[in-house]
Amino acid sequence: MRIPFKTRILRLFGVLPTKTDRRIASLLKLMTLDEKIGQLNQISGNLATGPVSDRETNLFKIASEGKAGSFLNIKSVEHTKALQEAAMLSRMKIPLLFALDVIHGYKTTFPIPLAEAASWDMEAVELSARIAAVEASASGIHWTFAPMVDITRDPRWGRVMEGAGEDPCLGGKVARARVKGFQGKGLGATDALIACAKHFAAYGAAVGGREYDSADMSLRMLWETYLPPFKAALDAGVATFMNGFNDLNGIPATGSRYLQRDILKGRWGFEGFVVSDWASIKEMVNHGYASNSSDAAQKAFTAGNDMDMAGECYLENLSELVKKKKISMRMIDEAVERILRKKFEMGLFDDPFRFCDSQREQEALCNPEHREAARQMAEKCIVLLKNEKDILPLNRSLKIALIGPLVKSKKDMLGAWSIDWPEHSDTVTLYEALEKRVTDSSMLMYAQGCGISDDTSEGFIEAIDVANQADVVVVSIGEKSDMSGEARSRSDIHLPGVQEDLVMALCATGKPVIVLIHAGRPLIFNRISDRAPAILYTWWLGSEAGNAIANVLFGDYNPSGKLPITFPRSEGQIPVYYNHFNTGRPIPEGHTGETEYTTGYIDISNSPKFPFGYGLSYTSFAYENLKLSTTSMKENQKIQVSFDLKNTGSRTGEEIVQLYIRDRVASVVRPVKELKDFKKIKLKPGECKCLEFTIDEEMLSFYNDKLQWVAEPGSFDIMIGTSSADIRLADILEFK
Numbered sequence: 081m082r083i084p085f086k087t088r089i090l091r092l093f094g095v096l097p098t099k100t101d102r103r104i105a106s107l108l109k110l111m112t113l114d115e116k117i118g119q120l121n122q123i124s125g126n127l128a129t130g131p132v133s134d135r136e137t138n139l140f141k142i143a144s145e146g147k148a149g150s151f152l153n154i155k156s157v158e159h160t161k162a163l164q165e166a167a168m169l170s171r172m173k174i175p176l177l178f179a180l181d182v183i184h185g186y187k188t189t190f191p192i193p194l195a196e197a198a199s200w201d202m203e204a205v206e207l208s209a210r211i212a213a214v215e216a217s218a219s220g221i222h223w224t225f226a227p228m229v230d231i232t233r234d235p236r237w238g239r240v241m242e243g244a245g246e247d248p249c250l251g252g253k254v255a256r257a258r259v260k261g262f263q264g265k266g267l268g269a270t271d272a273l274i275a276c277a278k279h280f281a282a283y284g285a286a287v288g289g290r291e292y293d294s295a296d297m298s299l300r301m302l303w304e305t306y307l308p309p310f311k312a313a314l315d316a317g318v319a320t321f322m323n324g325f326n327d328l329n330g331i332p333a334t335g336s337r338y339l340q341r342d343i344l345k346g347r348w349g350f351e352g353f354v355v356s357d358w359a360s361i362k363e364m365v366n367h368g369y370a371s372n373s374s375d376a377a378q379k380a381f382t383a384g385n386d387m388d389m390a391g392e393c394y395l396e397n398l399s400e401l402v403k404k405k406k407i408s409m410r411m412i413d414e415a416v417e418r419i420l421r422k423k424f425e426m427g428l429f430d431d432p433f434r435f436c437d438s439q440r441e442q443e444a445l446c447n448p449e450h451r452e453a454a455r456q457m458a459e460k461c462i463v464l465l466k467n468e469k470d471i472l473p474l475n476r477s478l479k480i481a482l483i484g485p486l487v488k489s490k491k492d493m494l495g496a497w498s499i500d501w502p503e504h505s506d507t508v509t510l511y512e513a514l515e516k517r518v519t520d521s522s523m524l525m526y527a528q529g530c531g532i533s534d535d536t537s538e539g540f541i542e543a544i545d546v547a548n549q550a551d552v553v554v555v556s557i558g559e560k561s562d563m564s565g566e567a568r569s570r571s572d573i574h575l576p577g578v579q580e581d582l583v584m585a586l587c588a589t590g591k592p593v594i595v596l597i598h599a600g601r602p603l604i605f606n607r608i609s610d611r612a613p614a615i616l617y618t619w620w621l622g623s624e625a626g627n628a629i630a631n632v633l634f635g636d637y638n639p640s641g642k643l644p645i646t647f648p649r650s651e652g653q654i655p656v657y658y659n660h661f662n663t664g665r666p667i668p669e670g671h672t673g674e675t676e677y678t679t680g681y682i683d684i685s686n687s688p689k690f691p692f693g694y695g696l697s698y699t700s701f702a703y704e705n706l707k708l709s710t711t712s713m714k715e716n717q718k719i720q721v722s723f724d725l726k727n728t729g730s731r732t733g734e735e736i737v738q739l740y741i742r743d744r745v746a747s748v749v750r751p752v753k754e755l756k757d758f759k760k761i762k763l764k765p766g767e768c769k770c771l772e773f774t775i776d777e778e779m780l781s782f783y784n785d786k787l788q789w790v791a792e793p794g795s796f797d798i799m800i801g802t803s804s805a806d807i808r809l810a811d812i813l814e815f816k
C-alpha cells in the first residue's frame with residue numbers, strides 16, 4: 081500500500097505514529113511490569129567477560145520466562161537459535177537480542193583497532209567492520225559492543241588497544257567508519273550488526289592508566305577531546321551506547337544524568353538505548369555513590385541507563401521502585417520502547433530466526449575473500465619506525481635467521497578481544513609465512529632465543545649461533561596477547577622479560593637486525609631503537625599476521641602506516657601527546673634536552689620517542705608549492721589549501737598527508753597544533769599530485785570558557801605535515 085505524501089511527512093516529524101510506533105504501543109499495553117523489566121535485563125552466557133554472579137544460570141528458563149531482553153556472550157546459530165526458541169515460549173514472545181564483543185573481526189580476525197587506526201585508511205577500516213558484521217550476523221549475533229571510541233593519552237591503560245589512539249579528529253573518523261561498517265545498509269539487513277559506541281564517557285582518561293579508575297577533567301577538555309568521537313559515531317547512526325566503569329568528575333558514568341540524559345538523549349537527540357557496562361550499576365555501591373543495589377538501580381535508571389548488563393540490579397529492584405513510586409511507569413515504558421524499537425528495526429518481530437541460517441553461517445565463516453581483506457588490512461597497519469641505509473625490503477636471496485618468542489605464536493598474533501574459537505589453527509604465523517616465501521628451506525633458520533617474559537638468557541647462545549650463520553636476522557618480540565586489553569594495565573611498558581637484551585645480543589653479532597614488535601600498545605624500547613637498523617611496529621595483526629608481515633619484509637607491500645598515538649621515551653613522560661598547550665615557559669623550538677626554567681624534565685627530553693602521525697615508507701615524498709586560495713577568511717566562508725606531493729624515491733608508495741591548525745591567540749589557550757584532516761595518497765616513482773584540503777569555520781572553532789562552540793577572529797597557522805612533529809609546509813590564515 082502506498083503511503084500518502086502528507087502521512088509520510090507527518091511521520092517524519094513525529095506527528096503521526098508509524099506502524100512500529102503502534103506495534104510498540106500495543107505491546108506495552110499488554111506487558112506486565114515484570115515483563116517490561118525483563119526487557120531491560122541482559123544476561124551473560126557461559127563465556128564470561130567480567131566477574132560472574134551465582135544467580136540463576138539456566139539460560140533457557142530465563143528466556144522462556146521473559147526475564148531477559150538480551151543475552152551476551154552466546155555465539156553460533158546453534159546456540160542463539162535454541163535460546164530464541166525458548167524466548168518464543170514466553171507469554172509475550174518478544175525476541176531476544178544476542179550481543180557479543182565483536183571488536184576486531186569474528187572468525188576472521190582483523191588487526192586490533194589501534195592497529196587499524198594506524199592505517200589512516202577509512203575505507204579499509206569500514207570494510208573490516210563490514211566483514212566482521214557479515215560473519216557475526218551469519219552466526220546469530222545481532223549486536224556488537226563496538227566501536228570503543230575512547231580517546232586515550234595513556235599507553236599504560238590496557239584498553240588502549242581497543243580504540244583509535246589519542247586524537248579526536250582521527251578518532252572521530254575511525255568511529256564513523258566502524259559504525260558504518262557494522263551497521264552496513266542499516267538495521268533490518270540480515271548482515272547488519274547493531275553497533276555500540278562505548279564507554280560513554282572519558283573512560284580513556286582513567287587516572288594512572290589503571291583499569292576501572294576515575295576520570296577527572298574540565299568540561300572543556302571533555303567536550304573538546306573526549307566527546308567528539310562519540311558525536312561522530314552518533315552522526316553515523318550508531319544505534320546503542322554503553323556507559324563506563326569510571327566516574328567522571330565524581331559521578332559514575334553509569335549514574336550520570338549529565339552524560340546520558342542531558343547530553344546524549346537531550347542535546348544530541350539520541351533515539352537508541354544505553355546499556356550499562358558489566359555490572360556497572362551495582363558497582364556504584366563500591367564507588368560510594370549508591371547505598372545499596374536498590375539505590376544504584378534507581379540512580380542508573382533515572383540517569384538514563386536503559387539496559388542492565390550482567391548485574392541483575394534492575395531485575396531485583398525496579399519493580400519495588402515502581403511500586404514505591406520512586407520510578408514512574410512512564411519512564412519504564414520509555415526505556416522498554418527504546419529497546420523494542422531496535423528489535424523491530426532488526427526485523428526480529430517479523431522473524432526471530434532471521435539470523436539463524438546455518439548454511440549461511442558455514443559460508444560466511446569460511447570465506448576466502450574475508451581472509452584476503454584481513455591480509456590487506458594488516459599490511460596497511462604496519463608502521464615502519466626505522467630503516468637505516470634502506471636495509472628493508474629484504475632481498476629474497478638472503479639467508480634469514482628468524483629469532484624470537486613470537487615467531488611461531490598463533491594466539492599472540494591475534495591479540496586481546498579476539499573471539500575464542502577452540503583453536504586458532506588458521507592463524508598464519510611469521511614462520512609459516514616466511515617458509516612459504518623462501519626458495520629452499522636452508523635459507524630459513526630458527527631459534528626462539530627466549531620466552532616473552534623470561535628472565536633468563538639461556539637461549540641466547542643458540543640464537544647467536546643461528547644469527548651468525550645467516551645474512552640477516554629478523555627478530556620477533558613483543559607482548560603476549562593477554563598483556564594488553566581489559567584489566568591489563570601495566571606500570572612498566574618496556575618490552576617484557578629479556579627480549580630487549582636478546583636484540584642487543586643479536587645486534588652485537590654485527591649482522592643486520594630487523595626488529596618486529598607485536599603489541600597492543602606503544603611500548604618503550606629505547607636501546608633497540610637506537611641500535612637496530614630497522615624496526616617494524618606490527619601491533620597484533622590478526623589471522624593473516626604472518627603473510628602481511630612477510631609481504632612488507634620482502635617489499636611486496638610498501639609500508640604506509642602512521643602512529644595514531646605518541647610513543648613515549650619513558651613512563652615518566654606519560655601523558656605525552658602532540659596537541660598540548662605551549663605554557664608560559666616552553667622549551668625553545670627544536671631543543672631536545674634540559675633547559676633552565678622551562679616546561680620539562682631535568683633528566684629527559686620532552687619529545688616523545690616517536691611522535692603522533694609518524695611512519696616511514698620504502699620511498700620518500702617531497703612537499704612543495706603550498707597555496708591558500710585566500711589568506712583572509714570571513715565567517716561562513718570556505719577556503720582551499722593546495723600543495724604538490726611528489727614521490728621522490730624509486731618505489732610506488734602511499735603517504736598520509738596531515739593538515740594541522742593552530743589558533744595563535746584566543747580567549748582560551750589553544751593547543752600547539754591540532755589535526756583537522758588527512759589524506760592517504762598512492763604515488764608511483766616520480767609521480768606528483770596536487771592535493772587539496774578545504775578549511776571551513778568548524779576547523780577553526782573550539783569550546784570557549786562558556787562551553788560555546790566558536791571561531792574567534794585572529795591568525796591561524798595552517799600546517800601540512802608528514803607527522804605531527806615534521807611539518808613540511810606552513811602559512812598563516814587570517815580569520816576576520
Ligand code: BGC
Binds near residue numbers: 152181
Ligand atoms: C567491558 C565492555 C564489554 C563488556 C562485555 C566489560 O567488562 O568493559 O567493554 O563490552 O565487558 O563483554
